[in-house]
Amino acid sequence: MFSFILRRVAGFIPVLFVIVSLSFFVMRLAPGGPFDQDRALPEQVRANIEARYHLDEPLWTQYFRYLGDVTRGDLGPSFRYPDRSVNELLGLGFPVSLLLGSCAMTVALLAGGTAGLLAGVRRNSLVDYLTMSLALGGVSVPNFVLGPILMLIFALGLGWLPVAGWGTWRHLILPSLTLGAFYAAYVARLMRAGMLEVIGQDFIRTARAKGLREAAVVLRHALPSAILPVVTYLGPASAAVLTGSVVIETIFSIPGIGRYFVGAALNRDYTLVLGTVVSYSVLLLSLNLAVDVLYAWLDPRVQIR
């Protein structure tokens, strides 16, 4: 098990190398540079600023310099925010994005999982129809529509929660709901399907025949197998939640790395863009690994070698 994880982590390195290299050059293909602004800079001033950030060097030299810095864990200075390094900005934004993502995932798993479970157990009942229509809505409404609607109802209309911002648990609720809604809906459908498949199988009938209570049958015997499709979906879902928070962070004015990702790309803040791409990549790779390990633990048929 340990050597499996170690091998996978070692495999991250070439993947990251390709990601960094591709992003580096693609970013440079975009027209305009970090110091283009609506008020033109005098030539000399521009040249001095570019020299400070080594932008006057040939692209290859810059590339190798960047690779060297990244291996040492230094993501460079931000061009847009000259007082701060990319490490500092990401260090501030990462915990925020992670907290938001985890809350959204919790919403998705708790709400979606419970709804799917009930719908699966009570197939073709009112509960089933109700949750599945809600899920259909959740899948179809994009988060940039849902967010402002929730804001209008709960912040402006009822005044229960703040419109946007960050700092207290009350700031977390609306963005987590908005971000988690789609995944909750998806999880509900997966959970229901998984439940339906398992509930008719022999070992469930055996469990029932032993005279177990229905709750025990469902939770202890059916659930571990029924939840497998959901677990498989966890990896891509966590990835999508984290990258999807880009939109949510902008709408709700949340100081996570998603805000930097969009802003930096628009500002041609090369180092900050690369920094966010690298962080996202590391996160996604680790999440995929975590899911593989979790899968093996839940399903005895899967073996890790």
Added chain:
Amino acid sequence: MRREWCGILVAALLLALAPVGVCAQEQVFRINNTAEPESLDPGIVTGVPEHRILSNLFEGLTTTDPKDLSPRPGMAASWTLSRDGLVYTFALRDARWTDGKPVTAHDFLYAWERVLNPKTGAKYAQQLYYLKNGEEYNKGRLTDFTQVGVKALDAKSLRVTLRCPTAYFLDLTSFFTLYPVPRWAIEAHGKDWVKTGKIVSNGPFRLVSWVPQKELVLEKNPQHWDAATVKLQKVVFLPTDDINTAYKQFLAGDSDWLPTVPAAQIESARSRPEHYVSPYLGTYYFRFNVTKAPVSDVRVRKALSLAVDRELLTKFVTKSGEIPYASFVPGGLRGYEGGMGSGFDAVVAKKLLAEAGYPDGKGFPRVELLYNTSDLHRVITQAVQQMWKEQLGIHVDLVNLEWKVYLARQGSLDYQIARAGWIGDYVDPNTFLDLWVTGGGNNQTAWSSKRYDDLIGQAACKLVNAKDRMRALQVAERLLLEEAPILPLFTYVNKGMLSRRVKGWYPNILDLHPLKFISLER
């Protein structure tokens, strides 16, 4: 029995007074600053969101009157100007930095050298090109700073020698690029000197905390020389850049001032008492690339300009009270008579287009009009496109570009027509007209006129008499509009939302609102 009553009475009194006490001390002003400040270093920054913070955190030689924007004493208690209009001598008041050190003439000398030093790479170094040899030092043609026109005569007097008499120099000394900075803090902390706990400043407010993309908090600086004027205890700057969210935050009472309104919400905003509109020192216009046919022909350019009904545009498209305007220098500048551009005239427009070889628009080549991504620019360019089609029978393609691409294409003259806007830096026509001199970095039309350059040059340096100077500038603008490398559309307005409990906030053409005069009513 009686004692019990007494206790209840006291408790009731306390309860009744408690909210009054709390409200009276809660002078917290919340501003939606619409963007995260790039830096707090006065020598480095260039933007409006930074200006809103820095103009309260630091203080220059002069400050700005909140109503008419005229210069008031700041760090300088008084000043004298030599008869030739070239030498200012500032007498500094006894003021202190937040760490207790006195503010001296050497702090200004250090700050100005830092901005002009080519190694600093200050983007707004041009603000000090008014000093004698300032430009030469910044461009590396001169390395001896003692030859630049600024000297500390002693700790409390600063002598400034200008290149040319500059009517608006005292406006510039209240601008952030010319603020003093604390040498010892910069040398001790490097670029970290602007962060919480390290920053040393000299303004009416001081920094409490700064969390990127979350909030920045200032509090009253009790050591400031004019602390008696300051009523606000605390100011919070929110960096919400999604303006639809910012608008909702204002409606929910989370902010007291939102200096903009989302285009889609204009109608709803206008029905609210908190909404305000006032003229702004800025012009919305189109640029022509005079090297590219067909707009290389002045007749075509003028025809396009005359075919635009600006009244219609501001009334039904922009809808926020913008002032239709066919000249470049906005109206209302003291001593300047502008507004000489010709408005809508479809007949003359058609005639000019026919003379240029395109009667009724026949044979008019493919022309592109560039605009950067924004709802407002989209609807404006669409409206103008429609007007040109109706009045002249020509079709223009609209090209939507992302901001940096749009800048790059304008800068490299890779366009025919492009939308643009210019906001004045100071209250003088020169900030609009010196754009168009030959080779100017912001010209970007390739238009060039020897006579125009001469007029601007004379106004900048030779004409000391204010009337003569304004007259030269007027002649220059008339020439500019005659040759029409640009197509002015309207004067911008400040539009935003201001809580009704805010007092001491006055509309003005630079949209500057010094916080030291602002207070909140209960």
